[in-house]
Amino acid sequence: MGYRFDDLTTACRDDWRAYIEHDFVRGLGAGTLDRGAFRHYLQQDYLFLIHFARAFALAAYKSRSLADLRHAHEGLKAILDVELDLHVGYCRDWGISEDDLARLPEARATLAYTRYVLDTGNRGDLLDLHVALAPCLVGYGEIANWLSAQSFTQRGEANPFEAWIAMYESDDFQGAMRAELDWLDARLADVTPARFNELATIFRDATRLEIDFWQMGLDQRL
Numbered sequence: 055m056g057y058r059f060d061d062l063t064t065a066c067r068d069d070w071r072a073y074i075e076h077d078f079v080r081g082l083g084a085g086t087l088d089r090g091a092f093r094h095y096l097q098q099d100y101l102f103l104i105h106f107a108r109a110f111a112l113a114a115y116k117s118r119s120l121a122d123l124r125h126a127h128e129g130l131k132a133i134l135d136v137e138l139d140l141h142v143g144y145c146r147d148w149g150i151s152e153d154d155l156a157r158l159p160e161a162r163a164t165l166a167y168t169r170y171v172l173d174t175g176n177r178g179d180l181l182d183l184h185v186a187l188a189p190c191l192v193g194y195g196e197i198a199n200w201l202s203a204q205s206f207t208q209r210g211e212a213n214p215f216e217a218w219i220a221m222y223e224s225d226d227f228q229g230a231m232r233a234e235l236d237w238l239d240a241r242l243a244d245v246t247p248a249r250f251n252e253l254a255t256i257f258r259d260a261t262r263l264e265i266d267f268w269q270m271g272l273d274q275r276l
C-alpha cells in the first residue's frame with residue numbers, strides 16, 4: 055500500500071496539532087488576538103509570501119512534465135493573484151501601506167522558514183520541495199476549516215480577523231489546497247519507506263518553522 059499526505063501529518067502528529075491549534079490561531083478565531091501581534095504577523099507574512107512565490111517559481115523550474123509545470127504555475131498564481139493581492143489590501147485596511155511593506159526588516163523566523171524551503175527545493179527534487187511547501191498551503195486551509203468548526207470562533211463583524219479566516223476558507227484557496235493534496239497523494243503513493251522517512255523529516259521541520267512563525271507574531275519579535 056502506498057503513502058498519502060495524511061501519513062505525513064500522522065508522522066509528526068504533535069507538531070502538526072501544535073501548528074494548527076496554536077494560541078495565535080485560537081486568538082484569530084476568538085477575535086481576542088493582540089492587534090499589535092497581528093500587525094507584526096501581517097507585515098512579516100508579506101515578506102514570507104514573496105519568498106514562497108519564489109519557491110513555487112523554483113517548482114516550475116524543477117518540473118519535467120507539462121502537468122507538473124502547470125501545477126507549479128497554479129500554485130504561483132494562487133500566491134501572487136489571490137493571497138498577495140488580498141494581503142496587500144488587507145494590510146492597507148490595517149494602516150500598513152505598500153511603502154511600509156517595501157521597507158520592512160526581516161524577522162529571524164521569516165528568514166529561517168523561507169530560506170529552509172528554498173534550500174530544500176534547491177538541493178532536493180520536486181517532491182522534496184512540494185513537501186516543504188505543504189505546511190503552508192495545506193496547513194492554512196486546514197486551519198481555516200478547523201477554526202470554523204470551533205465553538206469559540208466568532209464570525210462576522212464581531213471578529214476583527216473575520217476577513218483573514220474568510221480568505222483561507224475561500225473557494226480559491228481551498229481549491230489550491232485540494233490540488234496540492236491530490237498532487238502529493240499521487241507522488242507519495244510510489245515512495246519507499248526510506249524515502250518516506252526523509253520526506254517526513256522535511257515536513258516536520260517545515261511544520262516546526264510554521265509554529266515559530268506564529269510565535270514570532272505573538273512575541274512581536276524581529
Ligand SMILES: Cc1ncc(CN)c(N)n1
Pocket residue numbers: 099102103137189190191194264267
Ligand atoms: C507563514 C505562512 N504560512 C502559510 C501561509 C499560507 N500561504 C502564509 N500566508 N503564511
